[in-house]
Amino acid sequence: xxxxxxxxxxxxxxxxxxxxxxxxxxxxxxxxxxxxxxxxxxxxxxxxxxxxxxxxxxxxxxxxxxxxxxxxxxxxxxxxxxxxxxxxxxxxxxxxxxxxxxxxxxxxxxxxxxxxxxxxxxxxxxxxxxxxxxxxxxxxxxxxxxxxxxx
Amino acid sequence: xxxxxxxxxxxxxxxxxxxxxxxxxxxxxxxxxxxxxxxxxxxxxxxxxxxxxxxxxxxxxxxxxxxxxxxxxxxxxxxxxxxxxxxxxxxxxxxxxxxxxxxxxxxxxxxxxxxxxxxxxxxxxxxxxxxxxxxxxxxxxxxxxxxxxxxxxxxxxxxxxxxxxxxxxxxxxxxxxxxxxxxxxxxxxxxxxxxxxxxxxxxxxxxxxxxxxxxxxxxxxxxxxxxxxxxxxxxxxxxxxxxxxxxxxxxxxxxxxxxxxxxxxxxxxxxxxxxxxxxxxxxxxxxxxxxxxxxxxxxxxxxxxxxxxxxxxxxxxxxxxxxxxxxxxxxxxxxxxxxxxxxxxxxxxxxxxxxxxxxxxxxxxxxxxxxxxxxxxxxxxxxxxxxxxxxxxxxxxxxxxxxxxxxxxxxxxxxxxxxxxxxxxxxxxxxxxxxxxxxxxxxxxxxxxxxxxxxxxxxxxxxxxxxxxxxxxxxxxxxxxxxxxxxxxxxxxxxxxxxxxxxxxxxxxxxxxxxxxxxxxxxxxxxxxxxxxxxxxxxxxxxxxxxxxxxxxxxxxxxxxxxxxxxxxxxxxxxxxxxxxxxxxxxxxxxxxxxxxxxxxxxxxxxxxxxxxxxxxxxxxxxxxxxxxxxxxxxxxxxxxxxxxxxxxxxxxxxxxxxxxxxxxxxxxxxxxxxxxxxxxxxxxxxxxxxxxxxxxxxxxxxxxxxxxxxxxxxxxxxxxxxxxxxxxxxxxxxxxxxxx
Numbered sequence: 001x002x003x004x005x006x007x008x009x010x011x012x013x014x015x016x017x018x019x020x021x022x023x024x025x026x027x028x029x030x031x032x033x034x035x036x037x038x039x040x041x042x043x044x045x046x047x048x049x050x051x052x053x054x055x056x057x058x059x060x061x062x063x064x065x066x067x068x069x070x071x072x073x074x075x076x077x078x079x080x081x082x083x084x085x086x087x088x089x090x091x092x093x094x095x096x097x098x099x100x101x102x103x104x105x106x107x108x109x110x111x112x113x114x115x116x117x118x119x120x121x122x123x124x125x126x127x128x129x130x131x132x133x134x135x136x137x138x139x140x141x142x143x144x145x146x147x148x149x150x151x
Numbered sequence: 152x153x154x155x156x157x158x159x160x161x162x163x164x165x166x167x168x169x170x171x172x173x174x175x176x177x178x179x180x181x182x183x184x185x186x187x188x189x190x191x192x193x194x195x196x197x198x199x200x201x202x203x204x205x206x207x208x209x210x211x212x213x214x215x216x217x218x219x220x221x222x223x224x225x226x227x228x229x230x231x232x233x234x235x236x237x238x239x240x241x242x243x244x245x246x247x248x249x250x251x252x253x254x255x256x257x258x259x260x261x262x263x264x265x266x267x268x269x270x271x272x273x274x275x276x277x278x279x280x281x282x283x284x285x286x287x288x289x290x291x292x293x294x295x296x297x298x299x300x301x302x303x304x305x306x307x308x309x310x311x312x313x314x315x316x317x318x319x320x321x322x323x324x325x326x327x328x329x330x331x332x333x334x335x336x337x338x339x340x341x342x343x344x345x346x347x348x349x350x351x352x353x354x355x356x357x358x359x360x361x362x363x364x365x366x367x368x369x370x371x372x373x374x375x376x377x378x379x380x381x382x383x384x385x386x387x388x389x390x391x392x393x394x395x396x397x398x399x400x401x402x403x404x405x406x407x408x409x410x411x412x413x414x415x416x417x418x419x420x421x422x423x424x425x426x427x428x429x430x431x432x433x434x435x436x437x438x439x440x441x442x443x444x445x446x447x448x449x450x451x452x453x454x455x456x457x458x459x460x461x462x463x464x465x466x467x468x469x470x471x472x473x474x475x476x477x478x479x480x481x482x483x484x485x486x487x488x489x490x491x492x493x494x495x496x497x498x499x500x501x502x503x504x505x506x507x508x509x510x511x512x513x514x515x516x517x518x519x520x521x522x523x524x525x526x527x528x529x530x531x532x533x534x535x536x537x538x539x540x541x542x543x544x545x546x547x548x549x550x551x552x553x554x555x556x557x558x559x560x561x562x563x564x565x566x567x568x569x570x571x572x573x574x575x576x577x578x579x580x581x582x583x584x585x586x587x588x589x590x591x592x593x594x595x596x597x598x599x600x601x602x603x604x605x606x607x608x609x610x611x612x613x614x615x616x617x618x619x620x621x622x623x624x625x626x627x628x629x630x631x632x633x634x635x636x637x638x639x640x641x642x643x644x645x646x647x648x649x650x651x652x653x654x655x656x657x658x659x660x661x662x663x664x665x666x667x668x669x670x671x672x673x674x675x676x677x678x679x680x681x682x683x684x685x686x687x688x689x690x691x692x693x694x695x696x697x698x699x700x701x702x703x704x705x706x707x708x709x710x711x712x713x714x715x716x717x718x719x720x721x722x723x724x725x726x727x728x729x730x731x732x733x734x735x736x737x738x739x740x741x742x743x744x745x746x747x748x749x750x751x752x753x754x755x756x757x758x759x760x761x762x763x764x765x766x767x768x769x770x771x772x773x774x775x776x777x778x779x780x781x782x783x784x785x786x787x788x789x790x791x792x793x794x795x796x797x798x799x800x801x802x803x804x805x806x807x808x809x810x811x812x813x814x815x816x817x818x819x820x821x822x823x824x825x826x827x828x829x830x831x832x833x834x835x836x837x838x839x840x841x842x843x844x845x846x847x848x849x850x851x852x853x854x855x856x857x858x859x860x861x862x863x864x865x866x867x868x869x870x871x872x873x874x875x876x877x878x879x880x881x882x883x884x885x886x887x888x889x890x891x892x
Contacts, residue, residue: 016398016418023417027373032365033358035539037489038572039421042822045489073358082357089356093348093788096796097221097540098355099490105356124830131822133489134221134540135799137833139792 004065006031007075013062021065022046022057025072033073033102037131044130047103048072054110073102076109085109085147094143096134103130108144116151118144189330192216192271196254197327199282202275203236205319209303210242216256217268218248219351220511221540222852223789224264226349230342230785231269231848235276235335237300238315240342245350248513248535258512258614260543260676261644262752262850265785269848277332279324286323287313337844344844346788351537363493363507363536364569371495372401373417374557374568375424376624377410378578381816382673383436386410386627394427403427404560407629411557413566421571437815439671445584446480448671449607455668458639461652465659468600471592475699477692478588480877481684483581483672483810485825490539491575492546496554497565504531504558508551509538516548516615520555523619523632531555542800544675546570546579548615552622573820578623581810582677583609583647587688592659597700598710601659604688608647609667610637611680623673639666644749650682650857653689654747655711672812678797679853682748683804686857687864687878690744694865695874704743704865705730714747716780716843717754721745723778723839724756735869738763739773742865744858753854754780757798761866768886770806770867772832778839782849787840790851795836797855803828805860809879 001012006029013028020039025031025048034057037045041056048057049071050064076083082090085105095101104127111118111126118126123144124137132140189197196202196216204212213232219225225247233240246252248259256268284295287305290313297308303315337343354361379386386408394403394412399419404411410427414420440448495507504524510516510533517533524531533551541547554568570578585608592601618635619625625632640646648664677683697707705725712718725731725743733741740763745756760774779794807826811818819825864875873888 015416019416019418026365027367027371027417030367031358032360032362035362035364035490036569037491038822040572040821042572043489073356075358077357082353086356090348090352093346093352093792095221095352095355096223096792097489097537098352099221099362099488099539101355102358120835121831124833128829128831131489131827131829133487133542133800133827135796135803136792137799137828137830138795138835141830141835 002062002066004067005069007071015062017063018061020058021048021060021062021070024062025057025070031072031074035099035102037100043100044103044107045100047106047130049106049110052110052113054107073105076105084150085112085144088143088146092139092143092146094139095136100130100132104132104140112144112147117148120145189328190270190274191267192254192256193274193328196256199275199279199326199328200322200324201254202272203232203279203324205315205324207316209316210244211236211238213243213245214253215245215247215268215272216253216514217259217264218511218513218535219537220259221537222793223349223786224259224268226347227265227785227789228268228272229350230347231273232276234340234343235273236280237303237335239302240347242303250513250517250533255514258515260511262748262853265848265850266752269785273334274330274332275328277334278328281332282323282326283315283318286318290318343785344787344842346786361537363495363509363538364490366495366507366536368495368497368565370564372413372415372561372564372566373420374411374413374554374566375420375571376553376568377424377428377431378574379408379433379627381435383438384408384433387432387434389427389431394423394430397423397426402560404557406556407631408627409556409624411553413557413561435815439812439814441813442482442809442811445482445671446586449584449586449667452667452669454665456639456666458648458664458666460645460648460664461660461662463660465601468658469594471600472595474590474592475696476588476590477695477876478586479684479688479691481585481687482878483584483674484677484804484808485576485581485810485819486542486545486579486677487825487827488539488541488545488575491570491572492550493538493567493569494550494554495565495567496551496558498558498562500563502526502530504555506531506533506551506555507536508533508547509536509541510547510551511541511544512548512614515617516551518617519615519619519622520552522617523552523622523625524555524559543582543677544580544614546575549623553624556624576820576825577817578673580613580673580675582683583611583674585647585681585684587684589688589692591692591696593696593700597696597702599657599696602653602657603661604651604653605663605665606648606651606681606685607665607667608681609670609674610639611646611674611676612640613637613675636668639664643751645681647681648685649680649749650685650746652750654714654717654750655693655708656713657711672810672817678800679856682746682853682857683801683860686744686746687860690746690858690861691864691876694742694861694868708745717745717747719841720754720778720780721756723841724758724776727778727837727839728758728774728776730758738765738870740866740869740871742862742867742869744861744865746857748854753782753849753851755794755854755858757855757858757862759862759866761863761870763867763870763885765889768882768884768889770863770880770885772802772834775834775836776838777836777855778841779851779854780841780843781851781854782843782846784840784842785848787842790840791838793851794838794855797852798836798859799828799833801856801859802833802863804856805863805878805880807879807881
């Protein structure tokens, strides 16, 4: 049994220790945020927070999070409602297909956690390793700026 | 999401609250549609009940054949239905792209959801409203004249009311559209023209299940296929025994040269597929021209058909003072969806293969899969479920087919298949490489007298189209299916030659397509089809001609651009950019380009300022502006999103992307070997959207990509004097051109 915290709750899973965290989160623990994009840590669609730091869950073995705290997209919600950053994404309609969105929000949340008022260049730089194919980049930047400016 | 996958038609109808009360069919049943001149999709599906269900629980079920590809079509179509029916949008439930339930609206593609799907749905809703007015008139004993509708409540002229929910007691909507119902006046619209937030975003932004990738049916197994090393390979030998002995492996599947595995866990499927790939021995052929050789190959390849799509011979006019020629190249481009294509399939006890797929063409793909499986079409049930954005015919249909092949091997069990990144990159049907040659005879002032454009291209359409041979794996089966020879679509949409006819009025104008059906690399519809390459050529060449004439590129275009809407868009873009007050700085330059998509759809102009590094050839986009006319905008923010996204995607294609391949196989297999644009390379884009209330809704998803490519090339020319005629404009290539100049 592997034990860790998922979105604030204690969880135990009985899975091979080298299973990618992404697959355990989605297939065993039935979360729906992190997405499989490349399995190579190249696109960022699978980004989750481990003890607050953004990590590519596709290449993280589940045993690496034992005793630690994992946050996925639904874990950002506050009392069942979208968090300020999630609400900013909704308000800015900051997506097209939305497949990369989970990774974008997790990455942006990590940025805001260490710098609550990032500038536009700082946001672009922080998100540069997260790929979007629909061309929603500027909407994502505007969503993060909205939170930055409210801070 | 945990309900069993196999759902019967009967069950769905019951669960939707459908009231099965008999209702006499009107006498004109079966004939009205042909006579009525109905909008396209409604003519094919004239029964009102195939579009709308009014439910006793005060909700409306909207049935649409168009699907959500990430562009907001479902929300926009619901806006239209809500306004025309006169029911608040919150009351709508949408079933889209279910082959057992939705009207067959063909493929969701070609920017057709709004211009074709919109009017069809709107007319169906208008007809339904008139049926309801008629029922209210009978119930209240009041005339239809003067009736008003608000959120399903009809108020007659005398103030009496009746609601949709009480008027529909059975099959009242099982009547055919007559084409006679009149749309409500625009002044009564509550939703059309407003930026209604997308229905799907709250789930996507809070991690609720919405994608096919999120589905977790009970007992789900994980499947993967093993592709050959190259297109032309055949399987020589493989021993499945050791693979089936691996942990968690439920089944290893071989059918001819098709190989796959099914396992209990996703990582077990990946490990087994990896081992299976290593265990398989293949016969490999080296027959490809390579990415640097593809343009020579195109010019020398056997031409299946020379198609003259325009030949306006000049009548009179002046002497040709000078002839100017150029040749433009576009490489193969990928759809390159961020999520590799995925499907979940399950073979039910009733013999029905149920497939959750993000295909654009659920109806025809369902037929193609039935042919591949050797079963009746009624034994394949495709249900559209959202996936990653597709941008055309990517591997969604192949994933549906492969999931079905694997699910057939484990009857009763749901099997999820998501390709690896390398499989998606190497096996998807790309946007075809193209060569475009332009030639213009100009007069002494540099004005065009004779315009000549020739296109060399492989096909842009190999969608399933109901044929198993268009499904990738079907070619590798023990009993293989041959791929049908693709055609080249004709007017008005065209295909390789989409936008091959310049939207300018020249005295002489000739366009010829050299259509090549041999396909060194697998190809199919990628956003804009040939329009991306053709507009790149046309809008670069007109810039070259403007420069040769010593004219301003905007003013020069306006000499030949006669459509007032086109002139408005071009001048609005120039104004937004600040064209007339532009101050040129060293190593910086500006460029502009325009196109009307398909020459009848949305109009877009794009302008950039770029800075070019003479040291390393790197292009930095420092400023961007655009103007668009998408007709009557249903959702202004939706249009904005499409134009902005189209510009950014095309910046990526134009500056960075080229499918690399050698004489054997595709070498672009991940995001390092096929890089795409990133946040730091994109400026904010100023945009002017011109609304045209009452005009046709025009789809906007493919309108900006063509102009973007040429506007970049034109800006680089203005900055450096170097004319880039081959996409992509990589730093290496730009540096080489700068060094030559």
